[in-house]
Amino acid sequence: MESALRVAVLACGAKVLARMLAEAGSGRREETVLCRCGQRMESQGVRGKELLTILGPVAYERSMFKCPACRATRYPGDEALDVVGTTRSPGLRRMMARAGSQSTFKDGRDDLRIYAGLEVSAKDVERVAERIGQEMDTWSQEERQRRLAEDGPEPEKDIPLMYVSYDGTGVPMTRGELAGVKGKRADGLAKTREAKLGCVFTQTTVDEEGYPIRDPDTTSFVGAIETAETFGWRIYGEAWRRGLARVRKVVVLGDGAEWVKNLAEMHFPRAISIIDLYHAREHLSGLCRILFGSNEKRMERERRRQWALLDAGRVEKIILHARRHLPVDPDLKKAAQAEIQYLDKNKERMRYAKFRAEELFVGSGVIEAGCKTVIGQRLKQSGMEWTVRGANAIIALRCVMKSNRLEDYWESRVA
Ligand SMILES: [Zn+2]
Structure with a gap:
């Protein structure tokens, strides 16, 4: 009974939604629609498309505009609803991205059917999760760029102590992605490529015995399969976004790998650099x-x-x-x-x-746990093989999620 009722209620909701979308998609427009090339675009009447929403499929019509000069088209209704180039609503994409980031794409498909009564394919979940992961990566990169370009630090409170920590972990790859990658296997071939993961967190207190306590909910992650050089700018940008300019003391925590040290010297020259005790x-x-x-x-x-x-x-x-x-x-x-x-x-x-006397962390447990939870749990399950593109999208998605920034992302899209 409850399942049947849910189907009926969703169908009802879909009808209401369709009516609301009709108003958003077409009708008189106050503003003129301009082309990228600067020309004023002309209305071509309405075009229909079926949107998949969390209430089910919804028929939707919206005005199309065409540029008389360069023939480009625009759908202002799609832009307002955030469905440009996709037939999936933001609400559905959000669920699919989460489902695809949490577990295998097949599990994600099953979860969506059971929890939300939505019928999508595993391939759909993969495509949507991958695209959103890429968009999230672009979004967070642009945000870091913007912060770096700002003149000075915002007049906020100083941050007494910031930790920057990063590490590498192998992600299993498809054959095609491994050409030319040296490996440790007997035949000299690699099975994995190294994903680099970094985190930033702060610390203000110590426990009764003087051991440092990480400030709750301050850990943010960034990561990708990329060169150390590119990753260096990524982690530096993240530290900057988190307020590096206002930090009194910076600690870089890592293992003894050469790239870890090189990045610390290049991007965090005034930091206290600590090799993980273990x-x-x-x-x-x-x-x-x-x-x-x-x-x-x-x-x-x-x-x-x-x-x-x-x-x-x-x-x-x-x-x-x-x-x-x-x-x-x-x-x-x-x-x-x-x-x-x-x-x-x-x-x-x-x-x-000396580090202990200063009540600093001397272990890189946070980033090692991060390698397991952000990357390992999702990307290193048995039998998995990734492309760089697919892996990086899911890593970006999980970094945003584990940094508690999913809502920030969706809000930025609404804006
Ligand atoms: Zn044009």
């Missing part, structure tokens, strides 16, 4: 294995000692100790020297005692 510990464990791997007990003892030194930020002492115990075996020696070089190069980013 990554640093892993490097030390690796070093201990190289130096003392032949003696299990000793290796464990050394590892604990080195970790304690690391916590104290005494990287020079760790390096000195390692140099004194370099193995004779040439391969092991080389490996040890690589680790020593890594420590030496990054020592200023491993002053954990």
Whole structure:
């Protein structure tokens, strides 16, 4: 009974909506309609199209205008209703985008049928989600550009402490997208391409023991499969949008990857740069294995000692100790020297005692969790294969969603 009633009520609603749309689509216009080329356009009478809405299909007629000079056409009614070049209403697109961003496109289709009584295909969900993801990416990029172009920071309150953190994670790709991409597999081919994800959040308080607490609901995400250079501007733009100019102290948190460091130096030169403590510990464990791997007990003892030194930020002492115990075996020696070089190069980013004294985060858990929830949960399910275009659209969609900015986006479209 309730399902049948829902169908009837929706059909009723669709009729009411059709009447309202008829008024929006045609009728006398006060303003003249201008072409992009500047010419005044001429009315060509009404044209019909069927709109798919959350109430079901709705017949809709609207005036068409044509430019006498360049023959371009415009439908002012479509522009007012935000249905230019699509037969799907904004309300339906919004549901489809959400459904497609949350789960597989097939699951999205089933959810829409069960929750909303809407019949769409999985391919439809994919197309709509992808298009909206692209539009969201353009929207957020334009917003960042606009903020960067503004003269000075807005006269708002200072932000005491901002964290910028970013990382990479592999996304499984279709064969065609992997040509020329080097991989770690035995045959030298890659199965994935790296998506870069960044986040910005603030911190103002610490708990009773002096450990930092992330300000609730301040984390925003940006990401894409793109070069480090392009991504650098993306994360910088996001930090700027979040008020970088008003920030008193900036912290860049990441693993020890070279691109992470390079972007920090280029875009956040006055930031305190910190290597994630757990990554640093892993490097030390690796070093201990190289130096003392032949003696299990000793290796464990050394590892604990080195970790304690690391916590104290005494990287020079760790390096000195390692140099004194370099193995004779040439391969092991080389490996040890690589680790020593890594420590030496990054020592200023491993002053954990100092960072802790300043009550700063020293772990990049937020961005690592982000890689799982923003990207992994949706894009790395078994059997999935993506194109760069499709993956980037869904990443953009999920970044906007996980940044709690979906409503901002739809409001900007209404405006
Ligand atoms: Zn024209």
